[in-house]
Amino acid sequence: MEGKTSVEELSENETVDYVEEKSKKRRKPPEPGVIYLSKIPALMNVKTVKDIFSQYGEIGKIFLQPNEKAPNTKKGRLFTEGWVEFLNKKIAKQVAESLNNTLIGGKKKSRWHDEMWNIKYLHRFKWAHLNERLAYEKAVHKQRLRTEIAQVKRVANFHIQNSETRQKRKAIKERKQKQGKSVESDDEKGDYEIAQRDTEEETMAKKRKLDSVGEISKGGKRKKEGINKKSFFARTSLIQNMFSGGLDEGD
Known part of the structure; x- marks a missing residue:
């Protein structure tokens, strides 16, 4: 009968709808990927980087690290390194592999025509990791x-x-x-000298030295006294001989 679908046709249509619906569920949105630029040419800014890399795929986020040591010029700010996020990590890998160690190129009049890219794909790197690193460095x-x-x-x-x-x-x-008192300057005071106490050996050496000096002085005094006595008796005997006619008192 016309106007009626058979059971087989109905089951086939339901099967097709189920397969299409299942395939849609299996399709996941592409994961983003991040590439690292180890060098940013002079006077290249975020807008320039975005214009260059957006030719290869859809760009998510871009961050360029400012050069804090170099002063800002009138033409623009200087950057040291950068990170570029592609919404599709496959495109990010392809960009890193194809552009690494190649000339930036572009128009011949461009100041970056002869500059070279130094790009690396960061495996399993998320933009949140960069935020954590920047927060830590800050x-x-x-x-x-x-x-x-x-x-x-x-x-x-x-x-x-x-x-x-x-x-x-x-x-x-x-x-x-003003009061008329004497004032001693710091230069006149001089440095304080602290005498160190003698050791026992030094004390004994000084004592021995003093004893030897005393003995020498005593010996010299005794010798001098003996000479004086001898000269006194010699003078006495000479006087006696003169008045006694050269005879002793005992004769």
Whole structure:
């Protein structure tokens, strides 16, 4: 009968719809991929990078690391490295493989015509990883700044204290001069000398030296006394001989 579908036709249509619906479920959206640029040519900015790489595929996000050591020029800011996210990781891999170590090219008048790309595909790298890295570097930079500021403050406080001490000493010196008191400068005071106590060996050596000097002085005194006595008796015997006619008292 016309106008009626058979059971077989109905089952075939349902089977086709089920297969199409299942294939749609199996299709997953492409995963994004990130490439790393280890060098950014001078005066190249985010817009320029996006215009160049968007020719190969749809771009998601771009981040260029500013060069903090180099001053900003009138023509633009300088960057050291960069990350580019493609919405399809297969395209990101192809771009990294085909453009790595090749000339940037473009128009001959372009300042980057003879520059070379240095590109690497970051396997299993997500944009969230880059955010974590940037947050960590920012925290480290802040900590380094806090440390440097604290060091500068310590040095400044040290010089301030020294200056205040000098001013106090100067005020005391002027007050003493007005009162007519003698003022001794720091140069006149000189350095303090601390005598070290002698060791036992040094003490015994000094004692032996003093004893030897005493003995020498005593021996010389005794020798001198003996000579004086001898000369006294010689003079006495000479006088006696003169008055006694050269005879002893016993004769």
